[in-house]
Amino acid sequence: MKDDLTKLKHKLIEISDIESTNNLLEWDELVYMPPKGAYARGRQKATLARLAHEKFTSPSIGKLLDKLLLSTKNLPYESDDTSLIRVTKREYEKAIKVPPRFITVLEEHKSASYEAWCRAREEDNFSIVAPYLQTTIDLSREYANFFSPYEHIADPLIQNEEYGMKVSLLRPVFKEIKEGIVPLVKEISSKAEPDDQFLFKSYPQKKQLDFGLKVIKAFGYNFKRGRQDLSIHPFTINMSLDDVRITTNVNKNSFFESFSSTLHEAGHAMYVQGISSKFDGTPLAKGASMGIHESQARLWENLVGRSDAFWHYFFPVLKNVFPHQLNGITVESFLRAINKVKPTLIRTEADEVTYNLHVMIRFDLELDLLEGNLEVMDLPDAWNARYASDLNIFPSNNINGVLQDVHWYCDLIGGGFQSYTLGNVISALCYDSAISTCPEIAEEIKNGKFDTLLDWLKSNIYTHGCKFTASELIHKFTAEQLSVKSYMKYLYTKYDRIYQMSN
Structure with a gap:
């Protein structure tokens, strides 16, 4: 178990490093980046988000998690190792339902939409950002449908932030x-x-x-x-x-x-x-x-x-x-x-x-x-x-x-x-x-x-x-x-x- 857990942690830290780099790009986008950088920044963030998603949803992580779940079934629920495996498995099962293509499209869209919102606010003109919001709604529905059947179309989106809530x-x-x-x-x-x-x-x-x-x-x-x-x-x-x-x-x-x-x-x-x-x-x-x-x-x-x-x-x-x-x-x-x-x-x-x-x-x-x-x-x-x-x-x-x-x-x-x-x-x-x-x-x-x-x-x-x-x-x-x-x-x-x- 110890070797498998070490392997899992190394893989997760590598994924986290990619996600953290993406966060740094986002921080810069919202604080310092010039407005014209939005298109390229969306592409950059999409590339990193796709890489992180592909690495996290790889079959090798799924196999490691399955082995570790068997190894830890008798360990205390609150132990750090048991919790890491349980939470990672839950996130993995959710992530494998979302195709990498969707992650790329979403990240590119988010940057473009944010830049349009900034312009819409400057001009007090909702019509500037309205087409982007329509795309956001379409993408939100598409995301929810990856998790159908559901009680309400918003439930999968809510559970992204509030596990178990609907x-x-x-x-x-x-x-x-x-x-x-x-x-x-x-x-x-x-x-x-x-x-x-x-x-x-x-x-x-x-x-x-x-x-x-x-x-x-x-x-x-x-x-x-x-x-x-x-x-x-x-x-x-x-x-x-x-x-x-x-x-x-x-x-x-x-x-x-x-x-x-x-x-x-x-x-x-x-x-x-x-x-x-x-x-x-x-x-x-x-x-x-x-x-x-x-x-x-x-x-x-x-x-x-x-x-x-x-x-x-x-x-x-x-x-x-x-x-x-x-x-x-x-x-x-x-x-x-x-x-x-x-x-x-x-x-x-x-x-x-x-x-x-x-x-x-x-x-x-x-x-x-x-x-x-x-x-x-x-x-x-x-x-x-x-x-x-x-x-x-x-x-x-x-x-x-x-x-x-x-x-x-x-x-x-x-x-x-x-x-x-x-x-x-x-x-x-x-x-x-x-x-x-x-x-x-x-x-x-x-x-x-x-x-x-x-x-x-x-x-x-x-x-x-x-x-x-x-x-x-x-x-x-x-x-x-x-x-x-x-x-x-x-x-x-x-x-x-x-x-x-x-x-």
């Missing part, structure tokens, strides 16, 4: 959250609106970036193993467990927009940096699911970064950085402002209460597109109609509407947005579990210390990589199954206090 399981979760959120929004809307105008004064870019860096260093993001750059849409990407990079987009007239995205991406990055180094170069060296990944980003962004305890320490620091902009502002008024509940057009700027409505709109539109119930050219109108009905606001242009998120224009559709809401739900479960085990965490945050929280997250979530499925991991650290109760309690408790709804 439309029929998501709909009840979304329904329960929406039924809890709508009355909360209604009640909050009857209360006096906090003044948040000071958040939209001029905040110089460099000072914003420097303050954000100071905070995420305190969180524990290791800059010897990462870096931050600027991009149109913030993202996290890694070339190895020791090279985990984040980006942000700074709006000089909106302080919290950039700051919250910096915390969010650092949450993703710290997860990857916390994965056991033993897993580097193998399929275990990633998050348990996108929902788990998103939970860590949302935990640091919201449960920590919008909390009273956090700003008890950092507000005086921020006020020293921006004395003019925050002149006369108290920490209490600042907290009310950054936690203000008001429907907004932009998902990434949404408050915690209305955020999930943005996700549900996208999720429903994705299903309509995949099912063929919505044509691409009708998407802007469908988008605007949902914002009018669900959030009582109407986009004045497509930049603030259907063109705001990069997701549909740089990958397959149908597999990503639900993870944001799952992440919100799981973030509350994580934080409750951490606090119940280490009640000193809240007091430490008041003093600008995050070591205990980070250590709990590392030992209970990060270090495992994707040894466990999302449901297994949730049960492991909560002894429960996925539930929205902690999340809804968090929202109601927090906003009852901010808006004094009990009075």
Whole structure:
């Protein structure tokens, strides 16, 4: 067994090196590459993606996995070796259903589509990218059909990010959250609106970036193993467990927009940096699911970064950085402002209460597109109609509407947005579990210390990589199954206090 396992690891590391090189090309594409480089970059990425896919789906890996599965059937389920073989086998069985030709076409298309999206945003012209989106939908359907029969055409796409999850399981979760959120929004809307105008004064870019860096260093993001750059849409990407990079987009007239995205991406990055180094170069060296990944980003962004305890320490620091902009502002008024509940057009700027409505709109539109119930050219109108009905606001242009998120224009559709809401739900479960085990965490945050929280997250979530499925991991650290109760309690408790709804 030992020799076969060594052979498998060597093959997997070689494949990982190809994939990591492709990630480096993608990072450059989204951060530094000139727009005219899109065609060649798409070809380059397609070549690497095809090579990695062909190597991973080779019969030699399949034979090794079959031999190793027999050798490890009596070993503990949680052992590193057993987990590596189990997870690799699962990924292998999925990969062999997708032909290399499809991988090449998809990668070339993704780069072309992203470049078209950038042009469409510059000109506020959806028609520029609409043909590319139609191709994306066609490719998404083709991908799903590699895994037929399925219950819903989106299920194979969802399971790319959330193993074991499907439309029929998501709909009840979304329904329960929406039924809890709508009355909360209604009640909050009857209360006096906090003044948040000071958040939209001029905040110089460099000072914003420097303050954000100071905070995420305190969180524990290791800059010897990462870096931050600027991009149109913030993202996290890694070339190895020791090279985990984040980006942000700074709006000089909106302080919290950039700051919250910096915390969010650092949450993703710290997860990857916390994965056991033993897993580097193998399929275990990633998050348990996108929902788990998103939970860590949302935990640091919201449960920590919008909390009273956090700003008890950092507000005086921020006020020293921006004395003019925050002149006369108290920490209490600042907290009310950054936690203000008001429907907004932009998902990434949404408050915690209305955020999930943005996700549900996208999720429903994705299903309509995949099912063929919505044509691409009708998407802007469908988008605007949902914002009018669900959030009582109407986009004045497509930049603030259907063109705001990069997701549909740089990958397959149908597999990503639900993870944001799952992440919100799981973030509350994580934080409750951490606090119940280490009640000193809240007091430490008041003093600008995050070591205990980070250590709990590392030992209970990060270090495992994707040894466990999302449901297994949730049960492991909560002894429960996925539930929205902690999340809804968090929202109601927090906003009852901010808006004094009990009075």
